[in-house]
Amino acid sequence: xxxxxxxxxxxxxxxxxxxxxxxxxxxxxxxxxxxxxxxxxxxxxxxxxxxxxxxxxxxxxxxxxxxxxxxxxxxxxxxxxxxxxxxxxxxxxxxxxxxxxxxxxxxxxxxxxxxxxxxxxxxxx
Numbered sequence: 835x836x837x838x839x840x841x842x843x844x845x846x847x848x849x850x851x852x853x854x855x856x857x858x859x860x861x862x863x864x865x866x867x868x869x870x871x872x873x874x875x876x877x878x879x880x881x882x883x884x885x886x887x888x889x890x891x892x893x894x895x896x897x898x899x900x901x902x903x904x905x906x907x908x909x910x911x912x913x914x915x916x917x918x919x920x921x922x923x924x925x926x927x928x929x930x931x932x933x934x935x936x937x938x939x940x941x942x943x944x945x946x947x948x949x950x951x952x953x954x955x956x957x958x959x
Contacts, residue, residue: 838936841928845939850922853946857915860908867905871898914947921949930954 841849921927928937932954941948 839929839934840925841936843925846922846925846927849927849942849946850919852943853915853918853922856946857912857919860912860915864905864908864912867901867908870901871905873898911947918947932957 918927928939928942929935930937930951931949933951935951937948937951941952
C-alpha cells in the first residue's frame with residue numbers, strides 16, 4: 835500500500851470549512867480588541883451587548899497596551915489561517931514542511947494552521 839502524500843479534495847474542503855469558521859471568529863475577536871484599544875465603542879450600552887462578553891470577562895481590566903498585544907496576536911493568528919487557506923488551494927495543506935508526510939487530521943483539527951507534524955515540531959525545539 836502506497837503512503838498517502840496529500841489530502842483528498844473532499845478532506846481539504848472539510849478543513850477549509852473549519853478554517854473559515856475559525857477565521858470568522860478570529861476576525862470578530864480582533865475587531866473587539868481593536869475597538870477596545872481605540873475606544874470607539876464609548877461607554878454606551880454597546881459595552882454590555884453579548885458580542886462584548888469576551889471583553890467583559892476579564893479583558894476590560896486589561897490596559898490598552900495589553901489589549902493591543904492581544905489584537906496583534908489575533909492578527910498573527912488570522913494571517914496563519916489565511917496562509918492555510920492558500921495551502922488548501924495549492925493542495926499542499928496538511929503536509930509537514932520538514933518530513934513531507936501528512937500531518938495527522940487530529941492535529942490539524944486542533945491547530946488548523948499547523949505546518950509541522952508533532953515529531954518535526956519536537957525536533958525543532
